[in-house]
Amino acid sequence: xxxxxELNELTKVYKRGGRNFYAVxxxxxxxxxxxxxxxxGRSGSGKSTLLNISxxxxxxxxxxxxxxxxxxxxxxxxxxxxxxxxxxxYVPQGQSLLSNFTVFDNxxxxxxxxxxxxxxxxxxxxxxxxxxxxxxxxx
Ligand SMILES: Nc1ncnc2c1ncn2[C@@H]1O[C@H](COP(=O)(O)OP(=O)(O)OP(=O)(O)O)[C@@H](O)[C@H]1O
Ligand SMILES: [Mg+2]
Numbered sequence: 049x050x051x052x053x054e055l056n057e058l059t060k061v062y063k064r065g066g067r068n069f070y071a072v073x074x075x076x077x078x079x080x081x082x083x084x085x086x087x088x089g090r091s092g093s094g095k096s097t098l099l100n101i102s103x104x105x106x107x108x109x110x111x112x113x114x115x116x117x118x119x120x121x122x123x124x125x126x127x128x129x130x131x132x133x134x135x136x137x138y139v140p141q142g143q144s145l146l147s148n149f150t151v152f153d154n155x156x157x158x159x160x161x162x163x164x165x166x167x168x169x170x171x172x173x174x175x176x177x178x179x180x181x182x183x184x185x186x187x
Contacts, residue, residue: 050114050116050117051078051079051080051114051117052079052080052081052083052115052116053077053078053079053102053113053114053115054077054078054079054112054113054114055075055076055077055078055098055101055102055111055112055113055114056076056111056112056113056114057074057075057076057110057111057112058072058074058075058076058098058101058102058108058110058111058112058113059072059073059074059075059108059109059110059111060072060094060097060101060106060108060109061109071094071097072094072097072098072101072108073094074111075094075098075111087099096141099138101113103132103136103138104120104121104123104128104131104132105138107121108121115131115135115136116135129161129162130162133158133161133162134162151176151181152172152176155172155175155176156168156172159171159172
């Protein structure tokens with residue numbers, strides 16, 4: 049059966065001081081629908097690097113990321129952006145919200161990047177409600 053997400057021997061090597069530094073070294077993971085997975089490790093152990101590669105934001109030095117059976121690093125930039133827009137929710141470690149925009153505008157952005165069917169406003173309110181952020185002051 050095709051897994052939702054499959055990481056195979058993922059490796060990311062950086063050059064530091066002329067030497068190879070393995071930020072991620074041969075990581076494997078298999079995740080199906082509904083799985084809830086925590087990646088735990090001390091600071092600098094490669095958690096963000098692993099997540100960035102898994103979401104197609106960073107290229108691995110070696111290994112593959114299969115999302116629904118497709119290698120996401122073989123997609124074009126536009127195809128990868130579309131996949132993230134439609135199927136991947138990613139909250140980065142650093143600040144990522146656009147501070148001049150309202151909460152409502154920030155959550156609406158995926159609808160404006162790729163045109164979607166349906167009611168934007170209703171969908172945004174449903175998402176905000178799901179995470180307990182639907183208050184008169186939030187939007
Ligand atoms: N662009 C880069 N060039 C060189 N080394 C890097 C680069 N990006 C990350 N690293 C190194 O790779 C290692 C893993 O970093 P990463 O940010 O993935 O760790 P982390 O587990 O997310 O840490 P934290 O818990 O502090 O968020 C660290 O030692 C970091 O310094
Ligand atoms: Mg991190």
